[in-house]
Amino acid sequence: MNxxxxxxAEHLLGADQPIEPALDDAVDDQHRTVAAIxxxxxxxxxxxxxxxxxxxxxxxxxxTKIVLGGSGTGKSTIINLVLGLLKPDAGRVIIDGEDITxxxxxxxxxVRKKIGMVFQEGALxxxxxxxxxxxxxxxxxxxxxxxxxxxxxxxxxxxxxxxAIDKMPIELSGxxxxxxxxxxxxxxxxxxxxxxxxxxxxxxxxxxxxxxLAIKLRDLEDVSSIFVTHEMNxxxxxxxxxxxxxxxxxxxxETEGQRLCLINTExxxxxxxxxxxxxxxxxxxxxxxxxxxxxxRGK
Amino acid sequence: MNPxxxxxxxLQEVTFLTWxxxxxxxxxxxxxxxxxxxxxxxxxxxxxxIILTGFFTGGVLILQAYPTLAYYGAQTQAGQGVATTLxxxxxxxxxxxxxxxxxxxAISAELGSMxxxxxxxAMRALGTSPVRKLVTPRVVALILTMPLLTVASDIFxxxxxxxxxxxxxxxDTGVYTxxxxxxxxxxxxxxxxxxxxxxxxIIGLIACHKGLSTSGGTVGVGKSTxxxxxxxxxxxxxxDFFLSKMLQTLFKxxxx
Numbered sequence: 001m002n003x004x005x006x007x008x009a010e011h012l013l014g015a016d017q018p019i020e021p022a023l024d025d026a027v028d029d030q031h032r033t034v035a036a037i038x039x040x041x042x043x044x045x046x047x048x049x050x051x052x053x054x055x056x057x058x059x060x061x062x063x064t065k066i067v068l069g070g071s072g073t074g075k076s077t078i079i080n081l082v083l084g085l086l087k088p089d090a091g092r093v094i095i096d097g098e099d100i101t102x103x104x105x106x107x108x109x110x111v112r113k114k115i116g117m118v119f120q121e122g123a124l125x126x127x128x129x130x131x132x133x134x135x136x137x138x139x140x141x142x143x144x145x146x147x148x149x150x151x152x153x154x155x156x157x158x159x160x161x162x163x164a165i166d167k168m169p170i171e172l173s174g175x176x177x178x179x180x181x182x183x184x185x186x187x188x189x190x191x192x193x194x195x196x197x198x199x200x201x202x203x204x205x206x207x208x209x210x211x212x213l214a215i216k217l218r219d220l221e222d223v224s225s226i227f228v229t230h231e232m233n234x235x236x237x238x239x240x241x242x243x244x245x246x247x248x249x250x251x252x253x254e255t256e257g258q259r260l261c262l263i264n265t266e267x268x269x270x271x272x273x274x275x276x277x278x279x280x281x282x283x284x285x286x287x288x289x290x291x292x293x294x295x296x297r298g299k
Numbered sequence: 300m301n302p303x304x305x306x307x308x309x310l311q312e313v314t315f316l317t318w319x320x321x322x323x324x325x326x327x328x329x330x331x332x333x334x335x336x337x338x339x340x341x342x343x344x345x346x347x348x349i350i351l352t353g354f355f356t357g358g359v360l361i362l363q364a365y366p367t368l369a370y371y372g373a374q375t376q377a378g379q380g381v382a383t384t385l386x387x388x389x390x391x392x393x394x395x396x397x398x399x400x401x402x403x404x405a406i407s408a409e410l411g412s413m414x415x416x417x418x419x420x421a422m423r424a425l426g427t428s429p430v431r432k433l434v435t436p437r438v439v440a441l442i443l444t445m446p447l448l449t450v451a452s453d454i455f456x457x458x459x460x461x462x463x464x465x466x467x468x469x470x471d472t473g474v475y476t477x478x479x480x481x482x483x484x485x486x487x488x489x490x491x492x493x494x495x496x497x498x499x500x501i502i503g504l505i506a507c508h509k510g511l512s513t514s515g516g517t518v519g520v521g522k523s524t525x526x527x528x529x530x531x532x533x534x535x536x537x538x539d540f541f542l543s544k545m546l547q548t549l550f551k552x553x554x555x
Contacts, residue, residue, distance in 0.1 A: 080420075083420075083423070083424050085420055085423060085424070105428065109426045109427075109428070110426075112423070112424055112425070112426045113426050115424070117420075117421065117424040117425075119417045119420070119421055120417070121416065121417065123416060123417035123418050123420065123421035124418075124421075125418055125421070125422075126412075126416075126418070136425055136427075137425050137426065140328075140425070140426065140427055184425075
């Protein structure tokens, strides 16, 4: 991360201590050449139904890969494979240069520590408060309670929900639940965040808020992510806007081309378990493929 | 899937779950707080229904058996009959059936709801094993509380029997108590502890397995809950037969 981004991250997360770069530049450059997520000819079928058929793609560090596709095309399956919740029938799944295809559950527990997951409905633990939900990972690791509270408040500030810290999930609106889910996923500063249709069923302004959080993570936190969605508005936001911090330290969203060109967001579209498209959003919009055309325009 | 294949598949899954629970107990992390919470929920929460069940079962045993015993002039054996029947069979089995109904359904519904709302996936994504966090504390809590609940059921069953014998049939309390003492020996007490331990394992594993294998949304939660109670109840009754035979062989006893 460069200095401005580091400063930005400190500002956003309200860290008391400056964030030190973990690696020097040379090592960092070498590190960045390794894909955060890589699928190599992944195949998966449930009984006779082929869900993924020789799917290959890479998610670079700091990149957001938007996975589009209709219902039942295997979008969420990709996320479950990254998390090791499902195992492929063939092919390789590589996370941070580590081939996790054959990993058993205890080995996956180690890998999952560097992955944050935002579920479709938030998947908050009903019996735990917002504080306990966000603190879950830290409590499991036996972190000191003062440190836990500090971290939880920091994450809830990031999603603008610090006031809801003592509420129970049942008291939250759909959008708030998703944002708490994002805060929970970000605890432990994962380098990879997976979004599984995080805006499904939300009103447009709330959906926009969720996308802004994903944009901030991408541009200001250098997080690699897979953003599964079937909503074109999300594609529009994520592939045409970027986050910057103004001179007063406020986060602003600018449109691509205004000052910068957005190169860290790509799209793949799934169809019948295969990748029907892979590339930039502009290429997607210009595609002559009838399925893509219909998906984008709805007719 | 035909019924035999389905049964073998379920048996395999429960066996795997048992293995993972054992590994979880050995390796940790151990969720002591969750286990204590579950003991409170299962043990204390079930106490009232177990006491009522035991009390009225003891009462009805005397109500039905006393006239027959009196016909043969053996009414002084009433306490012995109730004690043996309750401690060896009805206490453990009825307690297990009540717990299967109350706790088994609750466990299955809770875990099933967590599955369909992706909370189990979230737990795994956050680096926690659902078996260690959710299943092991429940199974351990059942193993620890079932014998205690059974003892409560036995005691209140004997009290219920004594009250009915005294109030309805006018049997002297000393005669009843003496019969109870004659009816129970150390083998019965040991057997009365072994059975609930096994029943606790059966109820816990079946309820957790059914809950964790829930599919098909809220309808699936209902189905897995029903299935958990039915499977656990039938398994308890079948296991009781084999345990009784085993204990009879072990202690060389018969019913009377």
